[in-house]
Amino acid sequence: MHTSQLKQYLNKCVRCGQCRSVCPVFEVIKEEGAAPRGKVFISSMLLDGKLSHPGEAEHHLSLCLQCRRCSDQCPSGVPVHRIISSARTKLSRPLKQSILLDFILPSASIKQKAAQLLQTAEKWGLTDLANKAGMPLPGTKKTPHSKVSLADTIPSGITSKGTVAYFPGCAATYMLPGIAGACVNILSNHGWKVVIPQGFSCCGFPHTAAGSQKAKELKQKNQEIISTISTDTILTSCPSCNLALKETLAGQASPKDVVDITEFLVENNMEFNKTRQLNFKIAYHRPCHELTNYPRRLLEKLPGATIVPSKLESACCGGGGTFMLQHPSLSASILKPKIEAIKETGADILATTCPVCTMQLMQGLKESHVQVLHPLELRANALTGPPYEKT
Amino acid sequence: MASNSLKRDLLTILNSNQIRTGEIDRRLYSYDSSFLATRNSFIPDAVVFPHATHEVAAILKYASAQSIPVVPRGAGTGETGGCLACRGGIVLDLSPWNNVDEVDTSNMQAFVRPGVVHARFNRQLSDHGLFFPPDPGSSQMCTLGGMIANNSSGLRAVKYGTTENYVLGLRIVLASGEVITTGGVNSRAIKNVSGLNLTKLFVGSEGTLGVITRARLRLWPKPAAKGLVMATFRRLEDAPPVVQEVYRAGIMPSGVEILDGTAIRAVNMYRPETALPEVEAILLFEVDGSPPAVEWEGHQISNVAVKAGGKAEWSTDPQRMADLWRGRSLVAAAAARIRPDGTRIFAGEDISIPLDKVAQALREVHRLSAHYGITVVSFGHIGDGNIHTAPVIDIDSPEEVERADALVDAIHRLAIELNGSTTGEHGVGLVRSGYAAIEHGAALQAMQKIKHALDPQNIMNPGKIWP
Numbered sequence: 001m002h003t004s005q006l007k008q009y010l011n012k013c014v015r016c017g018q019c020r021s022v023c024p025v026f027e028v029i030k031e032e033g034a035a036p037r038g039k040v041f042i043s044s045m046l047l048d049g050k051l052s053h054p055g056e057a058e059h060h061l062s063l064c065l066q067c068r069r070c071s072d073q074c075p076s077g078v079p080v081h082r083i084i085s086s087a088r089t090k091l092s093r094p095l096k097q098s099i100l101l102d103f104i105l106p107s108a109s110i111k112q113k114a115a116q117l118l119q120t121a122e123k124w125g126l127t128d129l130a131n132k133a134g135m136p137l138p139g140t141k142k143t144p145h146s147k148v149s150l151a152d153t154i155p156s157g158i159t160s161k162g163t164v165a166y167f168p169g170c171a172a173t174y175m176l177p178g179i180a181g182a183c184v185n186i187l188s189n190h191g192w193k194v195v196i197p198q199g200f201s202c203c204g205f206p207h208t209a210a211g212s213q214k215a216k217e218l219k220q221k222n223q224e225i226i227s228t229i230s231t232d233t234i235l236t237s238c239p240s241c242n243l244a245l246k247e248t249l250a251g252q253a254s255p256k257d258v259v260d261i262t263e264f265l266v267e268n269n270m271e272f273n274k275t276r277q278l279n280f281k282i283a284y285h286r287p288c289h290e291l292t293n294y295p296r297r298l299l300e301k302l303p304g305a306t307i308v309p310s311k312l313e314s315a316c317c318g319g320g321g322t323f324m325l326q327h328p329s330l331s332a333s334i335l336k337p338k339i340e341a342i343k344e345t346g347a348d349i350l351a352t353t354c355p356v357c358t359m360q361l362m363q364g365l366k367e368s369h370v371q372v373l374h375p376l377e378l379r380a381n382a383l384t385g386p387p388y389e390k391t
Numbered sequence: 392m393a394s395n396s397l398k399r400d401l402l403t404i405l406n407s408n409q410i411r412t413g414e415i416d417r418r419l420y421s422y423d424s425s426f427l428a429t430r431n432s433f434i435p436d437a438v439v440f441p442h443a444t445h446e447v448a449a450i451l452k453y454a455s456a457q458s459i460p461v462v463p464r465g466a467g468t469g470e471t472g473g474c475l476a477c478r479g480g481i482v483l484d485l486s487p488w489n490n491v492d493e494v495d496t497s498n499m500q501a502f503v504r505p506g507v508v509h510a511r512f513n514r515q516l517s518d519h520g521l522f523f524p525p526d527p528g529s530s531q532m533c534t535l536g537g538m539i540a541n542n543s544s545g546l547r548a549v550k551y552g553t554t555e556n557y558v559l560g561l562r563i564v565l566a567s568g569e570v571i572t573t574g575g576v577n578s579r580a581i582k583n584v585s586g587l588n589l590t591k592l593f594v595g596s597e598g599t600l601g602v603i604t605r606a607r608l609r610l611w612p613k614p615a616a617k618g619l620v621m622a623t624f625r626r627l628e629d630a631p632p633v634v635q636e637v638y639r640a641g642i643m644p645s646g647v648e649i650l651d652g653t654a655i656r657a658v659n660m661y662r663p664e665t666a667l668p669e670v671e672a673i674l675l676f677e678v679d680g681s682p683p684a685v686e687w688e689g690h691q692i693s694n695v696a697v698k699a700g701g702k703a704e705w706s707t708d709p710q711r712m713a714d715l716w717r718g719r720s721l722v723a724a725a726a727a728r729i730r731p732d733g734t735r736i737f738a739g740e741d742i743s744i745p746l747d748k749v750a751q752a753l754r755e756v757h758r759l760s761a762h763y764g765i766t767v768v769s770f771g772h773i774g775d776g777n778i779h780t781a782p783v784i785d786i787d788s789p790e791e792v793e794r795a796d797a798l799v800d801a802i803h804r805l806a807i808e809l810n811g812s813t814t815g816e817h818g819v820g821l822v823r824s825g826y827a828a829i830e831h832g833a834a835l836q837a838m839q840k841i842k843h844a845l846d847p848q849n850i851m852n853p854g855k856i857w858p
């Protein structure tokens with residue numbers, strides 16, 4: 001953010017404290033330094049050079065999940081989460097999380113290796129160790145995500161409707177490939193040829209949030225690649241990628257529509273005549289960055305499924321990208337009431353769209369029978385997959 | 392006092408995780424919502440988080456012995472600098488101490504700790520079919536301790552009164568560390584006239600007489616039905632007389648609010664779904680009670696408004712009512728939306744005017760706003776004459792800030808001239824103590840004698856209420 005704009009936003013904060021009522025971190029750490037208002041204040045002190053030990057601001061500025069509740073609720077229009085991420089860029093040394101992001105997420109080969117490493121870890125029985133360290137390993141035995149290969153062809157007998165581009169994002173490509181597989185499967189069964197343009201980088205959301213300089217680079221790279229795509233619509237399956245790509249393309253000469261696949265399916269009334277019944281009780285977790293109701297509407301259309309309301313459906317799970325690695329016990333405290341509420345519903349499956357939430361919730365539900373899946377995985381399973389077994 | 396020795400001493404009373412003395416942590420307690428706090432930095436020497444009456448008592452005993460100022464604090468949503476350590480010392484952050492000890496449904500009362508947030512309390516009471524009627528616009532964030540200390544009220548004060556009407560008793564730690572319970576040590580009675588009414592003395596005392604660590608609060612049954620009339624007027628001056636007409640029709644609404652043209656714009660910018668008509672004034676009348684009474688009153692009010700040249704929308708849809716009420720509640724903080732480079736300042740924002748002079752006051756405020764060249768967003772509890780005036784300025788312009796100071800002073804003096812008060816509900820704190828002598832005359836000395844008797848060393852929130 002430009003310094004003059006930042007200053008204007010900082011001036012808009014009237015310190016009314018309304019944001020104290022919505023912040024998941026403040027809910028656990030009831031101190032002004034954890035409140036969004038406090039973090040705005042620290043950001044302005046840091047930017048104005050008023051702190052004698054600026055390094056001390058690092059801890060407070062790391063206490064943010066970038067869930068955006070504060071910005072959405074602020075009567076005065078202060079984009080609190082953006083102020084916090086801008087302030088993070090001004091820290092004399094980057095947040096620990098941004099170091100991880102700068103090296104791992106932009107590089108396809110490192111991510112591939114990391115994914116392989118995780119699978120090897122499972123083979124060697126390191127899963128429990130990783131879980132204890134607060135770093136759940138995707139693809140482990142508690143994970144029903146099947147490894148589906150990405151097919152871009154339309155099955156025979158289905159009329160072609162055209163081509164769509166799909167941005168799977170890092171998690172659905174490397175860690176939870178079942179999601180990407182399900183998307184391609186559903187779309188191609190509806191007659192859409194799916195292209196995943198070569199060279200797509202990380203959407204940059206985690207980098208922007210962490211205040212990493214890399215964000216700009218990733219944004220530019222994705223802009224270049226997107227400018228070569230001939231389709232008007234880019235589909236996403238992750239709500240954070242969706243937000244990041246929309247922000248990446250805002251103000252571009254010929255902007256493309258960035259649409260979540262659940263919205264694409266619901267809005268175009270894409271339903272299947274023949275699908276298997278999913279006789280499950282399904283609870284839903286609404287990720288902080290999920291701004292629409294489409295994933296839930298898609299779930300409601302699943303044949304045979306009962307959607308059970310959970311008291312804290314829209315509460316934050318405490319994942320927050322690398323937040324859960326940096327603040328494992330705080331993250332677990334934010335998660336706890338959510339998990340209790342999910343268990344109370346008696347659900348067999350918890351559906352959610354965000355991969356980070358998925359990993360966090362899998363960790364929280366590891367002692368229970370509840371499986372965590374993307375609504376699209378359930379949709380695809382009803383269509384073609386082998387029946388899920390209740391665990 | 393050097394912060395190291397203070398910390399060492401506090402460690403004999405509290406655990407280390409209840410004490411903050413680092414630079415950033417102390418600075419984080421240098422503000423509330425007041426404009427004063429944007430311009431000054433009142434940094435305490437330590438911030439502590441007590442969680443028991445005996446901990447507060449030990450802190451005050453120690454502070455008395457050392458003559459260290461002690462400043463109680465809730466959510467820091469006050470608009471007067473009331474919770475700021477203007478003379479240094481120890482800030483007690485009481486907001487994490489947020490237990491509701493008991494809801495005694497048969498006796499229609501609850502026992503709470505100071506940090507309970509108002510909106511959460513009412514959500515909990517709702518399960519019992521009860522509610523705590525005072526309702527400030529800051530309901531989502533302010534604490535019950537802060538409300539009691541400021542005698543807060545809000546949108547429904549016109550019918551239900553202010554916080555003081557709902558406090559049955561208080562546990563107070565005095566400056567000496569002595570603990571008293573007002574309203575009867577073990578009492579659960581609703582009425583009680585035995586002895587001096589110390590409860591009322593502490594309500595509204597802004598933390599200058601002692602620390603509230605527990606409160607016994609009176610609850611009311613939730614009304615069975617509610618409805619809302621939104622009356623719109625093309626000319627501002629047509630709105631105030633309608634309020635008087637409604638009273639003359641024998642109706643006491645549960646809320647009567649006004650929004651002027653700029654406030655309407657601010658609400659629409661904050662919550663476009665509210666879709667308020669862009670007119671010069673809107674009156675919101677809430678009525679509650681039994682369903683037939685609510686319907687009848689709603690229609691009577693609509694007729695009065697239409698007769699006076701306005702248009703009326705009657706709604707009993709909970710969503711629509713919640714949207715309108717929420718838009719109105721938060722316009723205080725949303726006012727800055729009307730000017731991209733502007734900041735809403737909390738200064739001169741809370742005048743209280745006799746009902747028959749409200750129209751005159753609104754006119755005068757508009758004249759002052761033009762005179763000083765500063766946009767003022769006006770809204771508030773017109774039903775009881777408590778008007779909020781929100782200057783929106785460029786806080787980086789010293790010249791504009793100077794004009795705003797003059798405007799704010801003129802607004803305060805206007806209120807006194809019109810036989811009103813400089814503050815209807817937000818309190819005095821640091822920002823209005825300069826008007827205490829003209830508002831209270833000889834009564835001010837009586838107040839100071841009470842203060843001296845209870846806090847001879849002046850350690851409790853010094854610098855507030857009295858200059």
Ligand SMILES: Cc1cc2nc3c(=O)[nH]c(=O)nc-3n(C[C@H](O)[C@H](O)[C@H](O)COP(=O)(O)OP(=O)(O)OC[C@H]3O[C@@H](n4cnc5c(N)ncnc54)[C@H](O)[C@@H]3O)c2cc1C
Pocket residue numbers: 015016017423424462463464465466467468469470472473474485505526527528529532533534535536537538539540541542543544545546597598599601602603604720721723724816817820852
């Ligand atoms: C957007 C907005 C809207 C508002 N609307 C209204 C409104 O409609 N009506 C209204 O009345 N006010 C309103 N206010 C002002 C403010 O919210 C109230 O005065 C509120 O009651 C303050 O509560 P707090 O917990 O934030 O207290 P603080 O600001 O933390 O403290 C206020 C005062 O209480 C003292 N205090 C706090 N806790 C204790 C305790 N336990 N023991 C002794 N003293 C204590 C402090 O020392 C200080 O003097 C509004 C403020 C904002 C920002």
Ligand code: SF4
Pocket residue numbers: 012013014015016017018019020036037040073074075076077078080724
């Ligand atoms: S960020 Fe917004 S909601 Fe939070 S204190 Fe500032 S103005 Fe109020």
Ligand code: SF4
Pocket residue numbers: 022023024025026035036039063064065066067068069070071080081
């Ligand atoms: S973005 Fe979320 S976690 Fe961060 S300060 Fe705002 S409400 Fe808190």
